[in-house]
Amino acid sequence: MTPPGALEGGVEPEPRKRPARLYRVRLARAIDYAYFVLATAASIWLAWLLASESFSWGWGLVLFFVLFWALLAYLVLPRLHSILTRIYVPDYFIGRARTSDGLLGDPVNLALLGSQAQLETVMEEAGWVRADPVTLRSSWRIVVATLMRRSYDEAPVSPLLLFGRQQDLAYQQEVLGNPAKRHHVRFWRCPDDWRLPGGERAEWLGAATFDRRVGLSLFTLQVTHKIDANTDIERDHVVSSVSSADPAVRVGLIEDFSTGYHSRNGGGDSIITDGDLPVVDLRGVRARSEFEREADVVQTAADRRPTSIVLGCALLALRVLAGVVFLVVTAAHWDSYVQSFIVDLDGVPHPLLHHVAELGAVITLAFTGAGLLVQVGLIGLIFRGSNWARILAMTLSAIAVIAAAVDYFNGGPQVSLRANLLGLPLDILVLLALSSERSSAWARRIRYLRIERRSARRASRQAG
Numbered sequence: 123m124t125p126p127g128a129l130e131g132g133v134e135p136e137p138r139k140r141p142a143r144l145y146r147v148r149l150a151r152a153i154d155y156a157y158f159v160l161a162t163a164a165s166i167w168l169a170w171l172l173a174s175e176s177f178s179w180g181w182g183l184v185l186f187f188v189l190f191w192a193l194l195a196y197l198v199l200p201r202l203h204s205i206l207t208r209i210y211v212p213d214y215f216i217g218r219a220r221t222s223d224g225l226l227g228d229p230v231n232l233a234l235l236g237s238q239a240q241l242e243t244v245m246e247e248a249g250w251v252r253a254d255p256v257t258l259r260s261s262w263r264i265v266v267a268t269l270m271r272r273s274y275d276e277a278p279v280s281p282l283l284l285f286g287r288q289q290d291l292a293y294q295q296e297v298l299g300n301p302a303k304r305h306h307v308r309f310w311r312c313p314d315d316w317r318l319p320g321g322e323r324a325e326w327l328g329a330a331t332f333d334r335r336v337g338l339s340l341f342t343l344q345v346t347h348k349i350d351a352n353t354d355i356e357r358d359h360v361v362s363s364v365s366s367a368d369p370a371v372r373v374g375l376i377e378d379f380s381t382g383y384h385s386r387n388g389g390g391d392s393i394i395t396d397g398d399l400p401v402v403d404l405r406g407v408r409a410r411s412e413f414e415r416e417a418d419v420v421q422t423a424a425d426r427r428p429t430s431i432v433l434g435c436a437l438l439a440l441r442v443l444a445g446v447v448f449l450v451v452t453a454a455h456w457d458s459y460v461q462s463f464i465v466d467l468d469g470v471p472h473p474l475l476h477h478v479a480e481l482g483a484v485i486t487l488a489f490t491g492a493g494l495l496v497q498v499g500l501i502g503l504i505f506r507g508s509n510w511a512r513i514l515a516m517t518l519s520a521i522a523v524i525a526a527a528v529d530y531f532n533g534g535p536q537v538s539l540r541a542n543l544l545g546l547p548l549d550i551l552v553l554l555a556l557s558s559e560r561s562s563a564w565a566r567r568i569r570y571l572r573i574e575r576r577s578a579r580r581a582s583r584q585a586g
Contacts, residue, residue: 154562157516161553162201168550195343217380219282221388227282231357232328236404239413248367250293251275273299284310302336330356340390351392361400370406434555438501445494507568519549
């Protein structure tokens with residue numbers, strides 16, 4: 123009997139060779155995950171150092187609590203959740219979005235049929251406002267608007283993931299000019315030929331919830347919007363608003379799409395739903411021409427440069443600035459700097475002592491300046507989307523962090539955050555920013571887009 127997979131005559135087929143690109147992708151992801159774990163461990167160490175120094179801060183104890191909370195809420199806990207949820211949270215569609223930390227987020231309670239232009243048209247007709255993307259500027263603006271109770275109709279909504287990516291569109295309706303209270307809904311475009319469990323077709327999925335106030339997340343302690351528990355009310359509000367705005371809208375219903383349940387979202391807020399899934403058919407809506415043009419050139423969230431990349435570049439620039447200040451100060455106190463080398467040159471004959479020390483100082487500063495130029499180049503490449511530059515920058519920071527940790531735990535020089543603010547903490551923050559999932563995914567995507575463009579140009583030249 124011929125074994126399965128064997129050719130006639132007993133000749134075994136050659137094993138299928140995996141493409142080299144697949145191995146490169148797996149290697150890149152393994153490197154990213156290794157740095158992700160290392161950055162997590164380093165952030166825990168940084169939190170411990172901050173706590174251990176807190177009692178010597180005196181009047182700055184309040185500042186310590188603020189820094190410790192920020193480090194714990196925005197760096198340590200999200201990283202731990204990201205690692206743990208990779209193990210126990212299912213990586214397939216279960217009717218729930220996920221937070222960027224991997225926690226189960228808001229329930230998916232809407233399905234839609236129609237184009238992006240039709241969706242944008244009917245949402246504007248229904249009085250919904252397109253939310254701004256999450257950037258440093260928009261994030262700061264919503265903080266100020268919330269504290270000052272100023273209206274911000276286009277306030278950004280936090281990113282939630284479905285199909286492995288952030289929402290494609292987000293809309294909201296502010297309540298009484300207060301950005302802390304708002305109706306809002308996120309929409310994700312479904313993959314091609316994707317079907318709902320049970321076989322029903324959908325081109326968009328949505329998650330609608332109502333923000334009732336601002337508070338702290340139960341799981342990460344971050345400042346976030348707290349949602350109303352009964353998400354079905356917000357789901358029905360979205361459906362009724364678009365149905366009233368355009369008579370061409372048709373609504374179906376998949377009853378008991380999921381079992382009715384009571385749970386919590388990624389911020390720890392209670393969720394109650396009956397499990398029904400409205401299917402909103404927008405294919406009869408006449409799309410506006412401006413939305414048709416916008417849909418053709420829309421930039422997806424995966425293509426936008428993430429805030430973590432911008433932050434990582436800013437931190438590297440801060441380190442370069444510190445290096446420049448060091449060079450300037452050294453040049454201004456050149457004799458003292460040369461003298462520091464003379465102390466270590468006891469075995470050198472006296473006539474040559476000063477010359478050797480001066481040569482050592484010059485060589486040291488030359489290497490320092492060259493290193494700063496390399497870092498400037500890395501900043502530009504990382505900002506443009508270079509994956510190898512991002513990995514090299516993380517490698518340099520990782521070496522510095524590991525060396526400091528080895529010295530610290532072997533009884534070497536004690537690390538002082540106040541005295542070494544632009545040293546160890548900065549390297550750890552660079553690691554955290556550049557090793558984030560958003561940073562790695564964006565850098566890999568940019569790389570693959572460039573490879574595809576080069577392949578297309580090469581094919582075009584050959585065809586020509």
